Amino acid sequence: STEEMENRVWQLKDKFGDKLFIPGHHYQKDEVIQFADVTGDSLQLAQVAADNTDAAYIVFCGVHFMAETADILTKKEQKVILPDMRAGCSMADMANITQTERGWKEMQDTFGDTIVPLTYVNSTAAIKSFVGENGGATVTSSNAKKMLEWAFTQKERILFLPDQHLGRNTAYDLGVPLENMAVWNPITDTFEYDGDDLQNVQVILWKGHCSVHENFTESNINHIRKTKPATNIIVHPECSREVVARSDYAGSTKYIIETISNAAPGTEWAVGTEMNLVNRLTKQHLDKDVFSLNPMMCPCLTMNRIDLAHLLWSLETIEKGEIINQIKVEPEVAKWSVKALDRMLERV
Ligand code: 13P
Numbered sequence: 001s002t003e004e005m006e007n008r009v010w011q012l013k014d015k016f017g018d019k020l021f022i023p024g025h026h027y028q029k030d031e032v033i034q035f036a037d038v039t040g041d042s043l044q045l046a047q048v049a050a051d052n053t054d055a056a057y058i059v060f061c062g063v064h065f066m067a068e069t070a071d072i073l074t075k076k077e078q079k080v081i082l083p084d085m086r087a088g089c090s091m092a093d094m095a096n097i098t099q100t101e102r103g104w105k106e107m108q109d110t111f112g113d114t115i116v117p118l119t120y121v122n123s124t125a126a127i128k129s130f131v132g133e134n135g136g137a138t139v140t141s142s143n144a145k146k147m148l149e150w151a152f153t154q155k156e157r158i159l160f161l162p163d164q165h166l167g168r169n170t171a172y173d174l175g176v177p178l179e180n181m182a183v184w185n186p187i188t189d190t191f192e193y194d195g196d197d198l199q200n201v202q203v204i205l206w207k208g209h210c211s212v213h214e215n216f217t218e219s220n221i222n223h224i225r226k227t228k229p230a231t232n233i234i235v236h237p238e239c240s241r242e243v244v245a246r247s248d249y250a251g252s253t254k255y256i257i258e259t260i261s262n263a264a265p266g267t268e269w270a271v272g273t274e275m276n277l278v279n280r281l282t283k284q285h286l287d288k289d290v291f292s293l294n295p296m297m298c299p300c301l302t303m304n305r306i307d308l309a310h311l312l313w314s315l316e317t318i319e320k321g322e323i324i325n326q327i328k329v330e331p332e333v334a335k336w337s338v339k340a341l342d343r344m345l346e347r348v
């Protein structure tokens, strides 16, 4: 039963003590998040891995790229374990290293040595390594603005991987006109650009997106404006430009949590982000009306792969001395990805 499984997890947490550390991303299910030693967005979880744990086993409740980041930032002898290997990220999968190297060559041919690459942490370790080796850095949704500003001190152009929306929304906030942004299509190996002169492009956006955040639409916003005009609309910057532009507030997972927590009682909030987080905010703020911007709700199916049963199974394998589902980044990949991550961590 659920209760038996929960008791068993508590028991094993007790037994392992400081040897075990469980980070949990805000999009994880409640049945898992209750056991997290720390909860956070992707930046906070990366910082915790880098600074705050000596645990022998890090059982990561989040998705594959986050576990890779934790492995890169922790000591060699620490083992990072992902309770279900199917917990990937469809956005991270939209940029592979072969496509990236091919696209980079074409971009160098078009623009010369004027581009610095930035990658959202929602990317594979191989992409982070490519970015680190080419003078760039990682970004998260909570520091993207600061990192784009830094990147423009390095080169006159930025390649932003793999989320076109976070790249576009952030560059727009910094004053880069939409006409000065082009999209790189890694399937056709071509630029998508309808301006007059490609040489005016300052930001090249990789054609990737988050399939969860793309479900929040302008029509969802129109509906709220019509039916509940007092509602504040707050969305994650992985939503499209149109949706961000028509919302009242946009920001990272941490920003959304803080804004709603600090809001006055009685206020109404339509939230454009992952379902588990929206449901948690609804329950935590019963004095406010907090609900999903899309009434169909938007779960991240891969985040949801990590459930109580998989968490328990992982802990039981450790108890038996079997290390299953360890996430191990090859040393030559880790070498440059740590550089990309450090360039971010030393600035935030
Ligand atoms: P943040 O945790 O940086 O807000 O990212 C959201 C996300 O989609 C994580 O996969």
Ligand code: SF4
Binding pocket: 027, 063, 088, 089, 090, 091, 092, 122, 210, 211, 212, 213, 274, 300, 301, 302, 303
């Ligand atoms: Fe990836 Fe989007 Fe899920 Fe985050 S919410 S893990 S970006 S698919």
